[in-house]
Amino acid sequence: MNFENLHLEVIRILSESNAERDLKLKKLCQFLSDSVPYYNWVGFYFANHETKTLHLGPYVGAETDHTVIPFGKGICGQVAESNANFVVPDVAAQDNYIACSFTVKSEIVVPLFVDGVNIGQIDIDSHVLDPFTEADERFLEFVNKEVAKLF
Structure with a gap:
């Protein structure tokens, strides 16, 4: 896959001047899902550092019950604590995985930093x-x- 293309x-999607931030993020999720054949669910989670929870933002893909995830729980919750990318080649091999669907085989989570804060x-x-x-x-x-430029 040539991601440079x-x-x-x-940049164009995120620069649309007439769109609200959540609409830009939803369009971005759709673009990524449409452009990369193995991106089957694409979404954003946003941190509430006071409650130490992640909250589901714009996404594209199957419905999910995981709208709030505690820090430390699942792959997303672990990234909220580690501040590091987490690539899971096989979700069945992960002890601390929150199953979303039996169709999900692998996952990648990359933290979003604004001014050095995840x-x-x-x-x-x-x-x-x-x-x-x-x-x-x-x-x-x-x-x-x-995306960080929107915040």
């Missing part, structure tokens, strides 16, 4: 075992740097 469209993350589920590479990580870090 996607950079300009990410305010949330982009979360991507795949129906494919072990599809995520270092190129996905670098691309999603780029995406989050662009």
Whole structure:
């Protein structure tokens, strides 16, 4: 997958002057889901540091019951605490995984920083075992740097 080809469209979506932030993020989720064949669920979670919880933001994909996730719980909750990318090649091999759907085989979560503070993350589920590479990580870090400009 050549992610360089996607950079300009990410910037264009996030630069739309007539769109609210959540609409831009929803469009971005849709673009990522449409552009990368193994991105089957794409969404954002945002941190509430007082309650130590993550709250579901804009997303594209199957409905989820996981609208609030405590820090430390599941892959997303672990990223909220570690401030580091987390790539899970096979969710069945993870002890601290919150199952969303039996179709999800792998997951990647990349934290979103604004002024050095982890305010949330982009979360991507795949129906494919072990599809995520270092190129996905670098691309999603780029995406989050662009998203951070909205805050």
